[in-house]
Amino acid sequence: MRQESYRSDIDGLRAVAVIAVFLHHLNTSLLPGGFVGVDIFFVISGYLITSQVFQEVRQGSFSLKSFYQRRINRIVPALATVLLVCVVLGAFLLSPVDLMRLNANALFALLGVSNIFIWLKYGNYFAADAGEAPLLHTWSLGIEEQFYVVWPLLVLLVYRVAPRHLLWVLGGGLVLAIGVSQYATGVFATASYYLLPTRFFELMLGGWLGIWHLQHTPRVGRMTSLGCSLLGYLLIGASLLLLSEGAPFPGLNALWPCLGAALLIHAGASGGPSPILGCRPMVFVGLISYSLYLWHWPLIAYLNYLEVPMTFALGCGVVAGALLLAWLSWRYVEKPMRRSGVKLGFAQVFARRFAVPALGLALLAGVTQQFSGFPQRFSPQVLALEAMTLERPAEIRRGCHVPSGLYRTEPDDTCRLGAAKAAIDGILVGDSVANHFSGMVDILARPDGISLMDYTLDSCAPVLGYNGGMPGAYADHCAQRNQRVYALIEAKRYPYVVLAGNWPNDESVGPAIEASLARVVASSGQVIVILRNQPIDKAATCPIRRLMFGLEHPCEAAETPLPQYWAQIRGKYPQVRFIDPNQVICPNGLCSPLIDGKLLYLDNGHLNEVGSRFIGQTLLERGYSLLKDPRPQVVSTNAPGKADRSN
Template identity: 25%
Template sequence: MLVYREEIDGLRALAIVPVILYHAGFTGFFAGGYVGVDIFFVISGYLITSLIEAEFDSGTFSLGHFYERRCRRILPALFLIIFVSSGFAYCWMLPEQLKEFGQTLISIVTLSSNIFFWFNDDGYFVQLTELNPLVHTWSLAVEEQFYVIFPVLCYFLSNKKRFLVTLLACLALLSFFLAQWGGNLQSISNDRFQFFSQHICASFYLPAGRAWELLIGAFAAFYLRINDSVGKRLYKYEQFLSFLGLAFIIISVQYLDHRHIPPFPNCYTLLPTSGATLIILFGNKHTLVGRLLSIRPLRWLGLISYSMYLWHQPLLVFARLRSNQSPQFLIILIIISVVHLLSALSYFFIEKPFRNKQRFSRRQIFCTAGVITIFTLALAIFLIRTADNRSMMISKGGDPYLFDLQKYGHWRYVAAAFTDRERRKKTFSNETIASNRSIALIGDSFAQDVYNMIIEGKHLLNYEICTFYISAKCQIYIGPENRLDHIEAQYKQECTNANDIKYALPLVRQANIILFASYWMEWSARRLPLTLKLLNLTKQQQVFIIGAKDFGDVRPMLYVNKSTQYRLKQRQSPKPHVVKVNRLLEQTIDKSMFVNTLKMVCIGYDEICHLFTPDGKLISYDGIHLTRYGARHIGNIIFKNKPLNRL
């Protein structure tokens, strides 16, 4: 029989609190707060395996009973969050956001939201974490997919326990290898050793890179079953090992800043998962750590941790959607308090009743789950159709602002023309080279914006343009230093064998004019004069450096159905680091080469920026990338003023 352990609920509290505070923006002390999800995976693996083992011992295990218990545990609160979020999404989301939300609902009820977010998360344009209220369901999908396979293996191999454990150990090792590969195995070595590429986002979202975390919990359950009681063989070391586990978790939460380590999951993930495992194995009620985790406030947070996990993301997202700036400290505290209140209500009135077999039979649970799943699919289709209809209705006399966003506000507009040009045009024609009418446009999405400026404003019509993409994560740099030393750990793999200006040098050699546009980082901006020098350009070649632009945090939904007069009054300050880097470039790059975009399009020393063009069109849909109208407006300014007016 499975014995309830109060300290496990306390461990759940250690997992959920850092996650919520991390997502709320408290990334100082909680820089690694996201590791709470990894701790949850270990706990889930342990509890599920313990339940299965206990039922095998009593002869009561059945797959039907197992999935009934999972439905009772997961679905009621999840469906509640889905329906509440759908109401706010219907009222507050833009058509494109609402359409993605509807697609998210489909992925959730088909147990594939992790696959959906993996497919849609390019790590740059798509602000999934901030603007999708259900992005956190990816972890539920990972667990659900694990639950589909794991109990079946246990069922069919119940009489071959040694083989089962060996098989699971091999799967865990393979999963860990794939996680580490996606977590930047290449970045720890200068060798270009490649025969398989596990994409970073794939190892983050998919079970291939996460199964080992659940299996660590499973192995803990196997160990405790064999040893009869918690930590029996290592009794005299319980205090030390449980304290070590707690220390591992605290260190992980405080120091595993994703900006300074390779992408999760990877070998660093062993720190929080090992910490959770040590507490499960040795943090019993006889230890100081076990008694600490068993105190009532922590146990209470652990009991409502599932509801807290479900509630926190929608509340934070909708708060961001209704504000043109990140929620302030007081607002965040209020949201966290509301999360706690709603989670308590969910626990008492949703979770507990549906777990009670006396109130709801297995047949009722399965039938209700089926009906609500069908209803959710219908709701998702309704929201997707509503998003499409809202855009179509604009042409019949509604606010054209929504139509503008639908057609030009998505990131695909930014990248499309530039990418197509790069794919079709690898080099200049001989005639262009001979006539000195060749332009190489090199950079990240800001270079893509520049290309859209050229197209929308019909600038540089006498030139042939070739484009070359270098991700903002990797930056434009040539010099004696190792470029990877300056790049955030999570992006090193992406920048190791690609996104390097050295691959653009043949194009640079051919070009008469070179335009560099990037979301410049301070480190690359300081070294830009050296980069330009080492390009070894001829005196006949001209170089222009286009500074970054920024319009603050833009929330397009705030301006729906507002008058043109209202929109024209909207102004915001750019982010301070963008202003700082632009001023640095202005001091180090010759005026005949540097284009200070912010100074040209914004007002005053603090460079306050209008959010709309003079005719009331939104300039940037996310604060940094341009709409079609923004590209036309900004392009007309920078190409008609010095130094680009010479072209």
């Protein structure tokens, strides 16, 4: 903002945004919806930058060079400082694979496409491994920079073509962008969280408000200001407390905090002092908010990586450390660089402050990739275990296993498991858990000469009428996919059907599972059910970190009992075969992610390809196959919660 248009209340609103994000990252239970602080930032950014751009457009002085020069001076110096510190720390602390990811992420963060990289490499923002990525938070910078490649040109174009209807045209575009976000969030949840098209309306809302304020000088009365403030606080407060990681986002759920931010900005448009947002502590935090946002997450992520518990005392230390680093960064990096950047030409700013750091990070990322993350820093076993985590069943069988948005994908006869032959004997159906068992099924099907078609879908257990609390669009996709699967089974009457999934622990779902199995039993020869493997906290990382840092804490977990509905189903359908992967994972009731030097897990609940095949091979060596069980069949008569695993 120019000094003459400076608004302390907007810096206070920045403070609200960064404090919300910080508290959420320290402990999600403190502020379940604290992640909406980023959306508040988007509205503020859209308002301030669009106001300046539109002012210059009206005066005929707008220049893309000057605009991007200001963006480089504002964004890059503090960002490059944090990136440098992170990659230096990473060279000492991170495993080879994680170091390669970090250095690549640093380059893409500077280039403004970190959101795309993080979406492809980490997936869900709230996933366990994402919580250890030091530059995870740079996804929001990618959204902003991509927005400002498009937005100034769009404003300029509409202003020249239809200057009198600018607000109406942009308003219509805003409504359309909200609709796109709501629709896409229900279809492609993970991509929608990270990518610009579904976030566009958040910055656009602030931009539209900025243009409106310039075209219609706001004179907000005291009562109107009070009403807007109260409603704004209510919308933001409700979002912070009522939203959670499981809520569909962005879409309409993101609209409410964005409207709250816009209302608070509008409430302060007449220049009156804001007793909350305009107080000195809030303004101070707002002034350093960009640096605070940049610094706070790497501190938390590296502590997560080192598996240091976030106690209250440590949390206070992280807050104090982040505030100190943010103030130093603001005082000695942000302010001087902005001042000196005004005196330089565009070519000098671009070369010195963008091109040179980008080339340096590109060289670093390339060298790190070339030397495989410098594995000599740790024992050879660390690299061997990490290589196993890269064996992802969903990528190995891409097209056979698909995300929810591709639920209409037709069965593919070339998606084969088991014996190599022309005829198809059966089908494997289920969700991502079924997919991660595909390596195990491939091995167990071969001795019996069985060839199966792999046909699995994310987030879709093979249970008719069960949605597992999924968002509406996902539940609808799963319902349609299961109807297709069961119709296919009934039409083809396969000799063999293998069902696997993230079977729910909720006993009330038992009747739905039983009814689903009854349809399969009536329409096929042999039905095989693969029980769910034991989830283990930090299953994919704990064994590696123990080797890296000499940690003593255990990586094992106690085996949890099966839901009682399985005993009832076994009693009613003794012809159904059950395969239990926990016979390998959980010897003597203690489940380990590392067995005989093989790291079995991809994350807390999913197996990697190496682990899946290791379990299959181990079962095979013990006399099992898809159809054979060396133990006598026993129908469980155990007490509830202790269903017998043999069949």
